[in-house]
Amino acid sequence: MQYRRFGRTDWQISEIGYGMWGMGGWTGSDDDQSLVSLQKAVELGCNFFDTAWGYGEGHSEGLLGKLVKANPDKKLYAATKIPPKNFQWPSKREYTSNDCFPPDHIEEYVESSLKNAGLNAFDLMQFHTWEDSWLKDEKVLQKMADLKAQGLFHAIGISINRWEPWNGVQAVKSGLIDAVQVIYNIFDQNPKDELFPACREQDVAVIARVPFDEGTLTGTLTKESTWPEGDWRNTYFVPENLNSSVDNADALKPLVPEGMTMPEMALRFILGESTVSTIIPGMRQLRHVEANIATSDKGALNDSLMAQLAEHRWDREPTEWSQ
Ligand SMILES: NC(=O)c1ccc[n+]([C@@H]2O[C@H](COP(=O)([O-])OP(=O)(O)OC[C@H]3O[C@@H](n4cnc5c(N)ncnc54)[C@H](OP(=O)(O)O)[C@@H]3O)[C@@H](O)[C@H]2O)c1
Numbered sequence: 001m002q003y004r005r006f007g008r009t010d011w012q013i014s015e016i017g018y019g020m021w022g023m024g025g026w027t028g029s030d031d032d033q034s035l036v037s038l039q040k041a042v043e044l045g046c047n048f049f050d051t052a053w054g055y056g057e058g059h060s061e062g063l064l065g066k067l068v069k070a071n072p073d074k075k076l077y078a079a080t081k082i083p084p085k086n087f088q089w090p091s092k093r094e095y096t097s098n099d100c101f102p103p104d105h106i107e108e109y110v111e112s113s114l115k116n117a118g119l120n121a122f123d124l125m126q127f128h129t130w131e132d133s134w135l136k137d138e139k140v141l142q143k144m145a146d147l148k149a150q151g152l153f154h155a156i157g158i159s160i161n162r163w164e165p166w167n168g169v170q171a172v173k174s175g176l177i178d179a180v181q182v183i184y185n186i187f188d189q190n191p192k193d194e195l196f197p198a199c200r201e202q203d204v205a206v207i208a209r210v211p212f213d214e215g216t217l218t219g220t221l222t223k224e225s226t227w228p229e230g231d232w233r234n235t236y237f238v239p240e241n242l243n244s245s246v247d248n249a250d251a252l253k254p255l256v257p258e259g260m261t262m263p264e265m266a267l268r269f270i271l272g273e274s275t276v277s278t279i280i281p282g283m284r285q286l287r288h289v290e291a292n293i294a295t296s297d298k299g300a301l302n303d304s305l306m307a308q309l310a311e312h313r314w315d316r317e318p319t320e321w322s323q
Contacts, residue, residue: 001045002296006277007205009155009178011077011123015271015296017048018289019209019282023063024055027228029284031063037289038067042074044293050181050207050280051117052081052128053109054089058116065117078117079124079207081159082109089323090161091129097137101127106143110152124179126157132170141176155179157207162323163316165191172198181207184276185217186269187248187314196275205277208270212263212281216245219253219262238321248314255308263288264295269309272300 003012018041023034038049049067051060061080068076084091084100091100110125125144134140144156157179160168165188171177172195180199184191185208199206212218214236223246227233237245249262256262263281270279281292300306316322 001293002299003047004277005205006048006077007178007199008203009205013048013077013205013278014046015278016046016267016293017050017207017278017280018046019280020049020051020060020064021055022282023284024051024060026233026284027231033286034063034284035066037284037286038063039070040286041283041289041293042067042071042076044290045296046289046293047075048077048079048278048280050079050209052083052126053113053116054081054083054128058112061113061116062118065119068117068119077123078119079126079157080113080117080122081126081128082106082113084127084129089129090318091131093131093133095129095131097131097134097140100129100131101134101140103139103143106140107147110147114152121151122153124155124157125153126159126179126181128159130158130160130168130171132167135170135174135176141174145176157181157205159209160195161318162210163188163190163318165193165195169194169198172202172204175202177204179205179207179277181209181280183210184208184270184273185211185213186252186266186309186312187213187217188316189310189313190315192273196273200275206275208273208276208279210282211266211270211279213245213249216249217252217262217266219249219256221246221249232323236321236323241321248312252309252312255305257305261291263291264298265301265305265309267292267295268298268301269306271295272306
């Protein structure tokens with residue numbers, strides 16, 4: 001495993017981190033399996049774990065707490081997220097800071113997350129939705145600064161809404177946050193336009209989330225794919241999205257070099273972006289952990305393939321189903 005500096009915090013973070021949404025409640029999750037996979041990741045050098053109160057109302061945070069306690073001799077970086085008070089994803093322009101992150105709500109959910117995980121502090125506390133217009137309300141980041149000063153967490157981050165990388169640039173430029181979490185993958189390359197330059201300028205760490213476009217970039221989806229009842233992916237991969245996603249993934253298949261899989265190509269594409277500190281694939285199965293972590297030592301793709309993949313940029317706008 002290779003490590004990168006996590007922006008101004010100076011933490012050394014594994015290039016492949018761990019996304020813990022799926023194990024918080026996607027259908028087919030099994031806690032015993034998840035804990036085995038998490039422990040394997042630690043043994044293979046992974047030291048960054050991303051969860052949220054919203055991943056099973058604290059369930060995923062509980063798994064992370066168990067992992068941290070099971071590895072007292074290792075420094076594992078624990079990141080979580082405060083849900084918006086209106087519990088609405090995605091955020092919309094008309095939601096105010098008071099609708100989503102009033103100071104008493106921030107404090108209540110920081111305490112709740114610490115309790116769920118059984119930890120005294122998190123390393124990174126993120127807002128689970130974000131609007132740059134909330135910067136005008138000084139109470140929001142002031143409350144975070146106060147809680148940070150109390151030692152309840154050590155760094156502040158925002159998780160930028162799907163397909164809106166522009167809607168976090170002002171927060172980065174404000175100098176008040178330490179990290180951004182944003183969708184960045186072969187399709188979603190638009191954080192390179194404005195967000196990444198701002199992060200470099202302000203030394204803000206970048207967490208690249210959803211590296212497989214929720215599964216499309218594993219190359220395993222078909223236009224007939226469905227998920228068990230209650231799985232959120234049925235509401236995301238509606239026909240309009242599923243059909244175009246499969247078409248765009250199929251267009252990549254001829255580019256996958258011999259001996260490489262599409263998931264490996266997807267992760268190594270992201271490794272080619274030096275502004276990214278860590279990539280957090282969602283993974284519950286052991287074989288996914290092993291395969292994904294192995295990509296770090298293989299490194300970025302060659303320049304010619306990187307250039308070919310850059311042409312598969314797919315700019316999308318949030319819609320009713322995009323969440
Ligand atoms: N608003 C937000 O802040 C927000 C939103 C979305 C995601 N996130 C964070 O980002 C993380 C990653 O996103 P995600 O989990 O939604 O999507 P993702 O990482 O794009 O895809 C996850 C899916 O890929 C599968 N997978 C993983 N490695 C694979 C491999 N090598 N080969 C084939 N399939 C593989 C996983 O299967 P298994 O699970 O069965 O192993 C899972 O079904 C989340 O877990 C969460 O921490 C944050």
